[in-house]
Amino acid sequence: MDDKQLQQMPAWINCVFGGMSGMMAICVVQPADLVKTRMQLAGPTSKKSVLVTASDVLKTEGITGFYVGLSAALFRQATYTTCRLGSFNVIYDFYRSSYGTPGFGMKLVIGMASGGIGAFVGTPAEVALIRMTADGLLPPEQRRNYRHTFDALIRIVHVEGVTTLWRGAGATVTRAMIVNGTQLGTYAQAHEALLPTLGDRFLLHFVAAMISGFVTAFASLPVDIVKTRVQNSPKPTNQIKELMVVIKYEGVTALWKGFIPTYAKIGPHTVLTFIFLEQLNALYFRV
Template identity: 30%
Template structure:
């Protein structure tokens, strides 16, 4: 049941944070492999991006790709929590019951990778649907999918079952790096907020820690997240191989040469502002679902539980 509740709470959080993901995707694809100043800027910042999408495509366009995004949330977070819980109860623990930080880091990276591979088809569809826009503000490759079902059919008919896992190799470094950085920084940030501000409300402590650690997480993770977006959204040939990017390394080199170091940090702001709210909403929904399921006194989220759930749920 923990597996289901963990995945479902991430789904509920994803409904509220999906618009930020749409803006982030568009900003990451804007000016793809073009030097700064050589392309039209449709999305200047997070607020202008949301306004532009709403104005040209309607307010509901900010929820594009929501269905596959929620499936992605459920699959990846359910697997992370389930596998991590198994490892945490046996493999990770020393004889005295403690869990070394190094083991936590490797476990977070491993379980994140397993979840990312399993959920990759939904990430592929989500990215391609979120990047689709009206012609006057389009960025990146436009795949012209009608919906999630149509996208699955189109990709399967062109490339077969393997085509649904196009771009998966770009998710592995994204999740591995993000998990490791997130696990190590959130605990420090939580200690800092509790000792410095002494807030009685645990949700305020979690929110403050999320935004503090989010600076580091977004900084380290954004280049890998951007590469994943580009890799998943590119056009593929008949053999199912990327036309623009042959590999993750090839993608990184081309971005560096064409866009410079700043190219890796496109969409950084919406990425950062997605981390904090998503974490808090996720934990709140998880807490309440546990409460109603157990039908007893409110389930208390101790520091270790917050840390585990944060890292298992929030690298989308």
């Protein structure tokens, strides 16, 4: 799609399509995200691998167990991805009209800022998602058994107060800024380096996205595991306390627990989001 077509597309349509493409992509990679969350919350005594964790889910919850919390994951994409894209467009347009076209470094800064804004807006969905995907780790009598995202949000507000919806917001925002900055930077660098060899086609986008996903997963996992522990905690806690607990009782390497399923989510999610977004854009101009 050329720049002229993109300029003709209303900004709000661009934001909606961004959210929709993220929602469609998460339907494919949700099982990897659930396995990652289960591994991060398993605790210091657990030595389960990705395959064992996935096998346990399949054995105790069936194939549908991999999609527990899907409604929250979709709601997160609808809020986080849409707001992130909208914020990026607003900040980018403001900077361009005031100072001219931003350079690569400024694009990274704008990407980090928009990611942080989107993450703050999407934190309630993130809290619901973490709790719903973690439920299977608890004994039956201790499970929260949220029926869907809005049931989770309503019950959290009623039982724990509205501020609980933003528990771990600092870690969520920090992670989003790291993810957006790292993902954009490494994807652009890999794309530029591989373009002469692979040509501007799907294989290039796929390989660049998988390289970006690897670096992003490695850089963001320590913050992600702390965020997960904070948001799943039944009592108020903070990032520093949870970070110290993980290092003290599980070791520094535990900060990268769930690396494989995280990587299995980020790379394909980037590729699929890009594919779905292009198809939605093409459909818009055909209709």
